Amino acid sequence: MVLPEVQPRTGARVVLRRLWRGAGFIVLGGLFMVAAAVALLGLIPPSYTSSIQVLVDPTDLRVVENDVNARAPQADSGVSIAESQVRVIQSDNVLRRVVLKLHLEQDEEFVKPEAANPTLAWIKGALGMLPPPASRDPVNIALDTLQQNLTVRRAERTFVIDVAVKSRDPEKAARIANAIGEAYFSEEANARTESAKRASDALAGRLNNLKRDVEQAEGQVVRYREDHKLISSDGRLLTDQQLGDLNQQLVTASIKTAEAKSRLEQARRMKAGDASTALPEMLQSLEMQALRQQYATLSRNTAELATRLGERHPAMAEQYAQQRDLQRLIQREKERIIETTQKDYDRAAASEGAIRSNLDRVKTETTTSDRAYVGLRELERTLEARKGVYEAFLRRAREANEQERLNTTNVRVISVATPARQRSFPPSPKIVLPVALVLGMILGGAIALMLGADSDRRRDRRAAAGLGSSYRAADA
Known part of the structure; x- marks a missing residue:
């Protein structure tokens, strides 16, 4: 006796029937994920991002005819100059100015206080998580934290640099971003002033000797004219x-x-x-x-x-x-x-x-x-x-x-930082909750399909067993 082959239950009607029977799991999965998202949004401290935009023109302002730091870039070097300025903005010299100006070394967000629990401190020291004493300067710690919360990038095919700062306080983020722009301008001005001063000192050392040579040559010309009676007018x-x-x-x-x-x-x-x-x-x-x-x-x-x-x-x-x-x-x-x-x-x-x-x-x-x-x-x-x-x-x-008293850098802020109206992390509930609901419903639907498939397999085995008994009774 040969038993009839049982067809697999994979049709659309079967899937819909399984989802309908497991609708409770789908609803519970969506509600669970929404509740988990709400809990996470409540636990994660919000952070806000403010940014400024700096335009770096590769050609400096022609204030004087022969600038000590004049840049006349070639067609393919403008991007390299802009990328170099990105590194300058991220440099310690610029960010240290911001830390000292805004006293970030006294801000707990940038310099976290050391743990008061001696046991916890001993465990961190044993695991190598504590920095050495020479590296515990609050200014350096605040500088490292600021570098982690800072994002500087150049927009593709432009000379515009976006400087974004992340902080728990929107006003503080905007204040730090604007301070970075001011510190960058000050650093560039100081660098150019120092270059001009070195050039001026080097040139001044040669002027006395050159002046003496000119006076000697002028005296020779005058004596020669007098000796040969060469009268001239207008050269x-x-x-x-x-x-x-x-x-x-x-x-x-x-x-x-x-x-x-x-x-x-x-x-x-x-x-x-x-x-x-x-x-x-x-x-x-x-x-x-x-x-x-x-x-x-x-x-x-x-x-x-x-x-x-x-x-x-x-x-x-x-x-x-x-x-x-x-x-x-x-x-x-x-x-x-x-x-x-x-x-x-x-x-x-x-x-x-x-x-x-x-x-x-x-x-x-x-x-x-x-x-x-x-x-x-x-x-x-x-x-x-x-x-x-x-x-x-x-x-x-x-x-x-x-x-030394001029700033010929053709760099300017085209967009100042303002306090952010919405947090940058975690994302807005308008985005997180619908996504969590959809993911929960997908998870619940997957569970419903698996349970439905398992139930259908058991039902098919029972039906096959009952049909076999009937055939054996008929044969007897």
Whole structure:
């Protein structure tokens, strides 16, 4: 005889039936977890977190042209600078300033009092849990506790540093976070002041020797000028200035002579032209314009009369006589213009000749001065080199001295810390209780499923045993 195979009970209806039968376990599991969460929330002391945001610009403020601590980072070094400032904020120098300013070494939250029970103290000492006497300084203990409650990180792809402080008191957390920002600025300012002071002291040691070298070089230049009679004005030799001025005057005089000659040639060609011929603008005069206008009007009237009366009319003779008179006046005006133009040309040519004569004389003097000026230029180059070095050192020393009182760090707080309105740990009951309820119900559901599965297995075994008995009775 073969018994029928029992199918496993894993269908959705079976699971729902098992959960329904174990609904009590689900409710009890949820309530238990909620009660446990409420108890834990009541036992765990709350902590609050306040933070500030510090913007670290890799390029410092250009208060002076040559900063001792000037940073001109490359494109890929800005992140390294920001990460370095994260380490500076976490350093002992910065945090020790905060501990001393806020007296955290007297705060029980940061420096826990030692156990009064001698037995407990002996057990801790035997287990190595007590620090050595040299490490029990309250300031150092408060510093270690502050480092544990401090979180400093840089937001990705930014130069903004988040400084978060955790404390049981929200106002204390905000006060410590703001104090860390102030201590960081003070530490950076002191570091830059110290760097500027070292640079200023190093530069000041060289200024006296450089000044003495410059004075010696200046005395050599003055004596050489006096010995060779090299007179200069505005940094140039007088002969060089005269030579430059005469060259410029010669160019101007040559242009004027050429222009005067051109006008003279045009005036001579104008003399043979007709009275009605247009004149160049450079040869125009008010009197010539008036005569030519009269001649044009008279010629127009004569032409009109000739058309109406004829060429042989007695009135035409008078018109022709007036035209001849105007032509003579125009011709005399042309001769006057030619004479004036000739005089202008003569004066321009004479002026050009005088300038050329002076230029030749100055060239001769310049040749003599240039021979002596070779040695002078060598002395002046030496003087300029020494003076340049001295002025650079002097300017740098003054800038370094001034930078001791300047803070060129381009760092600023973009968000100050304020007391937190909600605790950061443990999480809010609005989050913990629903999560605890869901976890408890899941745990209760798992228990209900396991118990239901065990009950179904026992029921199946009993049913299989009863069915086997029935088959044996039927066979008998």
